[in-house]
Amino acid sequence: MRILGIDPGYAILGYGIVDMKGNRFSVCGYGAITTDSSMEMPDRLKHLYTNLMDIIQEFEPDVVSIEELFFNTNSKTAILVGQARGVAILACANSGLEIREYTPLEIKMGLAGYGRAEKKQIQFMVKTILNLNEVPKPDDTADALAAAICHGNCAGHLSKVERYKALGK
Template sequence: MLILGIDPGTAIMGYGLIEKKGSRLLAVDYGCWRTPAHTPMTERLLMLYNDIAACIKNHQPNFVAVEELFFNRNTTTAISVGQARGVILLAAAQAGIPVSEYTPLQVKQSVTGYGRADKQQIQQMVKALLGLPEIPKPDDTADALAIAICHAHSVNLLNRMGGSL
């Protein structure tokens, strides 16, 4: 099973594609998509959509996992992240791929076992769980891989309970 995890953003959008083989998790592809500063939002969203759609077409994941919008005090940032999430959801829907959404707390608990884990703890666990030689950079990439890992763990749990996604 291939899972594409995406950490939404308009300047930098992290992505991480993992394969779940039994109980093993393997990193297939990961990185980030960047849009140039001072580019109009409509153009940024189109660039991101094209990158996501190409990734989906090239890898044909079974699932897309995305972080839920965590509303903070900066409403401008929240709105732009919401727009980026919309592009992700659209690309996945057009490809007929189911999308699962996870809160930052769910991702932290799933990857580290602790809901208040800091970035460094999450990054170290991503490295360990996927057997990577180093922590993926930038942070958005490690976050995207963590989101994909969270989904893989959720699938395990649902399978044990007899459910499905």
Template sequence: MRILGIDPGIAIVGFGLIEKTGSRIRPVQYGSIQTQAGLTVSVRLKQIFEAMQRLIETYQPDEMAVEKLFFNRNVTTAFTVGQARGVILLSAEMAGVPIYEYTPLQVKQAVTGYGAAEKKQIQEMVRLLLRLKETPKPDDVADALAIALTHEQFRPYIDIAEGVRT
């Protein structure tokens, strides 16, 4: 089972692909899709969409887990990240990859066991759980791996979890 975790953004999209074989979980690939600030939003969205298509085609994930958006301040940022999230979801839908969504709280609880965990705690748990030598950088990459790990933990409960599947 291959799970592609995505931390959506317009400047940086973190991605992390994990594979579960039996009880073993291993990282397959992780990194980021980055767009330049001076480009128009439409060009940046196209770049994200095309990069997502290549990722999905190359690594053939069985499922994709995406972080739900949570913004309490900057509405403009929320709109552009929402647009990026839209092309990310579209790329998976077009490829027939099932999509699941998780809140930041669900990710924190799944990875650390504590819903108010700090970013550094999540990053360290990702490093430990995947037996990585270093914490993936930028932070969006570690977040994407955490989202993939969250889905791996929720998978047995998908049928009974409300609002997880889109």
């Protein structure tokens, strides 16, 4: 299974692509799509969409794991990040991809087994699980890889829950 992880943002949108075979992960690629603060918001969103579509076309993921919006006390920032997140979801939906959403707590649980894990611990887990020489930078990239790994670790459990629900239990 090839998983595209996305950490949404309008200034920096992190992405990471991993392959999962059995219970092993390997990294296919990762990086960040950045927008300049001098750009108008519609142009920033278009830039995010276009670049994400290129990444989807290049790596051909099977599923997308995207971080849910973490409530921010700054409502303007939350709205702008929400717009970028919507654009990312649209790009994935337009590409016919299955989209799974995880809260930051769920991602931490999926990697470290503890929902209140520190950022450095999650970054260490990403580095270790993917057998990387260093923690990917910027942080948004490591967060996107964490989202992808989280889905890989949870996918089997999710399908069992979905089968159980389909049986009406």
